[in-house]
Amino acid sequence: MATEPTESKTATVLTEPVKQSTFGSTDPHPENLPPLTKWEKFLEIIWDGGRRTKEERKLVQRLDLHVMSWATFGYFIRLLDSTNINNAYVSGMKEDLNFKGRQYNLLATFFTCGYLVGQIPSQFILTKVRPSVYLPTVELLWTILTFCFAAVPNVKTVFALRFILGMLEAPFAVGVLTLMGSWYTPRELSKRIAIFYSASYAASMFSGYLQAAIYRGMNGTAGLPGWRWLFIFCGIISIWGPLWGYYAVPDNPYTSRARWMRNEELASHRRRMEKIDRRKPVPLSWAKLKKIVTHWPLYAFTFTLICHCVVTQPLNYFPVWLKSLNRFTVYQINLFPTAAQAVGLVTTLLYGWLSDGLSRRWQIMLIPCAFNFIGMVVVVASPNFGATFFGYLINAASWGFWPVCYAWMIEILHEDMEERAIVIGVAQTFGQAFIAWVPLLILDVGKYAPRFKMGFQVMTGVSVGQTLAVGLVWWFVRWETRRKGEAKVENRSSEAEEERDSEVGHLDWRIGGV
Numbered sequence: 001m002a003t004e005p006t007e008s009k010t011a012t013v014l015t016e017p018v019k020q021s022t023f024g025s026t027d028p029h030p031e032n033l034p035p036l037t038k039w040e041k042f043l044e045i046i047w048d049g050g051r052r053t054k055e056e057r058k059l060v061q062r063l064d065l066h067v068m069s070w071a072t073f074g075y076f077i078r079l080l081d082s083t084n085i086n087n088a089y090v091s092g093m094k095e096d097l098n099f100k101g102r103q104y105n106l107l108a109t110f111f112t113c114g115y116l117v118g119q120i121p122s123q124f125i126l127t128k129v130r131p132s133v134y135l136p137t138v139e140l141l142w143t144i145l146t147f148c149f150a151a152v153p154n155v156k157t158v159f160a161l162r163f164i165l166g167m168l169e170a171p172f173a174v175g176v177l178t179l180m181g182s183w184y185t186p187r188e189l190s191k192r193i194a195i196f197y198s199a200s201y202a203a204s205m206f207s208g209y210l211q212a213a214i215y216r217g218m219n220g221t222a223g224l225p226g227w228r229w230l231f232i233f234c235g236i237i238s239i240w241g242p243l244w245g246y247y248a249v250p251d252n253p254y255t256s257r258a259r260w261m262r263n264e265e266l267a268s269h270r271r272r273m274e275k276i277d278r279r280k281p282v283p284l285s286w287a288k289l290k291k292i293v294t295h296w297p298l299y300a301f302t303f304t305l306i307c308h309c310v311v312t313q314p315l316n317y318f319p320v321w322l323k324s325l326n327r328f329t330v331y332q333i334n335l336f337p338t339a340a341q342a343v344g345l346v347t348t349l350l351y352g353w354l355s356d357g358l359s360r361r362w363q364i365m366l367i368p369c370a371f372n373f374i375g376m377v378v379v380v381a382s383p384n385f386g387a388t389f390f391g392y393l394i395n396a397a398s399w400g401f402w403p404v405c406y407a408w409m410i411e412i413l414h415e416d417m418e419e420r421a422i423v424i425g426v427a428q429t430f431g432q433a434f435i436a437w438v439p440l441l442i443l444d445v446g447k448y449a450p451r452f453k454m455g456f457q458v459m460t461g462v463s464v465g466q467t468l469a470v471g472l473v474w475w476f477v478r479w480e481t482r483r484k485g486e487a488k489v490e491n492r493s494s495e496a497e498e499e500r501d502s503e504v505g506h507l508d509w510r511i512g513g514v
Contacts, residue, residue: 048187078169115170127421131175148161150229183273193406196403307462321392344399365408369398372398406424409424443455
């Protein structure tokens with residue numbers, strides 16, 4: 001009974017032109033606004049722009065409080081629960097479970113295979129099941145699985161659990177990107193994806209500190225080695241993510257039932273999305289699938305993500321290289337890689353801020369591409385410990401490519417939510433597919449540790465491919481923009497001709513009548 005008046009009220013708000021201009025970002029005639037002041041330009045770079053009303057600022061802040069807090073903490077625990085295996089491996093798991101040769105590589109391979117199995121189907125599920133139910137539920141399931149790692153009896157059980165963990169964690173990152181693309185405008189998006197993604201660095205850093213502290217303080221407590229206590233503590237930390245998610249996740253502006261969002265706020269969010277042509281979701285059909293499959297973004301961004309996923313593998317082998325030197329304690333091996341994570345954290349946030357503030361995407365993406373190439377070359381050619389350490393360290397500055405790339409992808413596909421969801425899912429899936437087998441060939445611990453020289457040589461070439469992929473997407477965007485512009489000109493010309501024909505016909509009729 002209460003639904004009908006609410007919908008009627010919403011419709012009134014959405015169609016009222018005076019209220020549309022309340023927000024700086026939805027002004028119907030932005031060309032009539034005065035130029036930005038220096039202070040407004042400064043705010044444009046620092047956060048979401050200077051020309052905004054208090055109402056819009058509060059609206060987005062309230063969205064951040066719920067969506068960003070849940071998403072960032074959720075990604076933190078996702079990476080914590082998947083990467084803690086690296087710290088466990090160098091902290092006693094290898095010896096206790098008798099890992100041999102390339103079995104370390106298989107830890108990532110089994111996880112990635114599960115990730116691949118779960119990711120694309122998950123994006124289709126998201127078009128049918130409410131994200132507010134689906135995403136927190138998979139969070140809860142992988143948290144339960146994290147506790148199970150503390151009781152693993154052998155290597156085979158670890159592999160089985162890694163595969164299931166990959167399946168359960170697959171929906172999260174792509175699901176959050178799809179969700180964020182439905183609520184945030186271009187000047188807000190990149191920095192928030194960067195904040196979301198930076199949780200991966202925080203998770204890796206925290207896992208290193210946590211394992212180092214546990215190894216010192218709890219190794220042997222209750223008869224359990226320190227690496228088993230790591231999984232128990234990670235599970236305790238993770239349980240709060242899904243509990244908050246069931247309340248905080250708002251679906252999308254056209255279907256949201258979020259208890260924390262008022263009707264007028266929901267109407268304002270819809271208005272913001274309509275102004276930038278983020279359209280209402282429509283059911284997936286064969287015609288739409290055909291359009292997606294024949295459209296260039298699916299292939300261009302998939303190639304880009306394949307290159308990016310391959311060239312970001314070195315940090316997974318940083319602790320293996322440190323352990324092989326036989327000059328550092330377990331505590332130090334867990335601690336030193338956190339320096340690289342700190343570099344990644346700072347640079348990822350910096351790229352996101354610059355990209356939104358300067359309204360530049362591909363230009364900013366070239367910066368992490370350059371850092372990646374430099375890091376690869378240094379590790380390949382390094383003659384000593386210091387240079388190799390620096391090469392691993394600077395490679396972390398290339399991971400910030402990912403958030404800006406996805407912000408660009410969401411903007412390019414702003415008109416079609418279903419295409420955004422599928423392209424995000426397919427691109428991320430193929431990227432993960434390549435890191436399921438490429439490290440086995442070029443970064444085999446049994447063959448190439450500790451230097452991994454051949455692997456870094458291959459990845460140097462792929463790093464060049466990543467840079468070329470940015471140019472490929474830029475070319476397609478220019479080509480499509482030009483084609484759409486030409487189509488608009490043709491439409492205007494044909495409309496003008498029809499109008500002239502109509503006028504001539506009207507005159508002929510009048511002459512004949514006379």
